[in-house]
Amino acid sequence: xxxxxxxxxxxxxxxxxxxxxxxxxxxxxxxxxxxxxxxxxxxxxxxxxxxxxxxxxxxxxx
Amino acid sequence: xxxxxxxxxxxxxxxxxxxxxxxxxxxxxxxxxxxxxxxxxxxxxxxxxxxxxxxxxxxxxxxxxxxxxxxxxxxxxxxxxxxxxxxxxxxxxxxxxxxxxxxxxxxxxxxxxxxxxxxxxxxxxxxxxxxxxxxxxxxxxxxxxxxxxxxxxxxxxxxxxxxxxxxxxxxxxxxxxxxxxxxxxxxxxxxxxxxxxxxxxxxxxxxxxxxxxxxxxxxxxxxxxxxxxxxxxxxxxxxxxxxxxxxxxxxxxxxxxxxxxxxxxxxxxxxxxxxxxxxx
Numbered sequence: 001x002x003x004x005x006x007x008x009x010x011x012x013x014x015x016x017x018x019x020x021x022x023x024x025x026x027x028x029x030x031x032x033x034x035x036x037x038x039x040x041x042x043x044x045x046x047x048x049x050x051x052x053x054x055x056x057x058x059x060x061x062x
Numbered sequence: 063x064x065x066x067x068x069x070x071x072x073x074x075x076x077x078x079x080x081x082x083x084x085x086x087x088x089x090x091x092x093x094x095x096x097x098x099x100x101x102x103x104x105x106x107x108x109x110x111x112x113x114x115x116x117x118x119x120x121x122x123x124x125x126x127x128x129x130x131x132x133x134x135x136x137x138x139x140x141x142x143x144x145x146x147x148x149x150x151x152x153x154x155x156x157x158x159x160x161x162x163x164x165x166x167x168x169x170x171x172x173x174x175x176x177x178x179x180x181x182x183x184x185x186x187x188x189x190x191x192x193x194x195x196x197x198x199x200x201x202x203x204x205x206x207x208x209x210x211x212x213x214x215x216x217x218x219x220x221x222x223x224x225x226x227x228x229x230x231x232x233x234x235x236x237x238x239x240x241x242x243x244x245x246x247x248x249x250x251x252x253x254x255x256x257x258x259x260x261x262x263x264x265x266x267x268x269x270x271x272x273x274x275x276x277x278x279x280x281x282x283x284x285x286x287x288x289x290x291x292x293x294x295x296x297x298x299x300x301x302x303x304x305x306x307x308x309x310x311x312x313x314x315x316x317x318x319x320x321x322x323x324x325x326x327x328x329x330x331x332x333x334x335x336x337x338x339x340x341x342x
Contacts, residue, residue, distance in 0.1 A: 035293055035304045044312040051319050052293050055326050
């Protein structure tokens with residue numbers, strides 16, 4: 001027997017999911033900042049850091 | 063007094079486990095594609111564990127082959143002798159230095175970082191039209207000197223780790239401060255003993271660009287790959303730090319953000335599979 005009922009996602013589930021995503025993004029950024037704590041102030045390390053922040057942000061959307 | 067003398071460490075290197083004879087033979091002619099491939103394939107195939115690893119790598123996302131590679135001879139024909147040399151050498155070194163009892167060093171974390179650097183270096187070399195196999199090997203073995211130092215003297219390396227913790231500095235800075243030498247110098251020495259070519263020796267010795275000011279080519283690739291591997295947090299080491307990135311190396315490589323994004327992606331995509339094959 002096939003279930004034809006639509007299972008819509010409740011607003012609560014969506015909110016939690018977005019919060020979790022945001023928390024994960026912040027955790028990744030904090031970890032990246034920690035890894036660059038000695039070298040991240042100077043070029044070109046700062047540029048590499050910026051690229052990685054963008055990379056982590058774009059890959060978390062997929 | 064904890065200072066070490068490089069010549070004494072080098073003398074002890076002779077006592078370390080040597081690589082399989084077939085690997086030393088492959089190293090002797092690393093750029094020679096004219097070697098008798100049938101003979102070499104037969105020699106490699108005699109080491110079943112090594113052959114199995116090489117074939118798994120050849121069939122993995124590492125190469126993305128359309129058809130399955132079933133024998134070492136096929137691997138040589140399809141991938142080329144230089145690539146097979148790199149895979150055999152890398153696999154053999156990891157096998158020889160897998161884990162030491164009561165070691166100060168987390169060998170899993172060590173090899174995870176080294177494999178990450180190898181994959182990243184290979185991906186960078188592809189973007190820059192440099193030799194990918196040399197990049198892979200240099201990346202894989204760039205920190206081998208650390209394994210030698212840990213094996214040489216636990217007491218000395220304990221002092222290095224204590225210094226690092228106290229000063230929150232890079233490991234190579236702690237090595238220099240405590241031992242008056244570092245893993246890049248020792249790494250070059252052991253790889254010279256194993257008859258690696260000058261290009262790879264240079265890359266290993268200068269990947270922290272301590273002495274050389276202007277770094278280019280393979281050395282710059284390994285410096286950048288090392289930094290990226292740390293930044294991608296591949297070894298998941300809580301005390302990890304991204305080491306200094308060479309300004310001259312970055313300028314000389316002249317690699318775009320778009321290309322680097324591809325490199326990050328490719329490194330992470332291949333990483334777990336490569337680790338499962340090489341350090342299983």
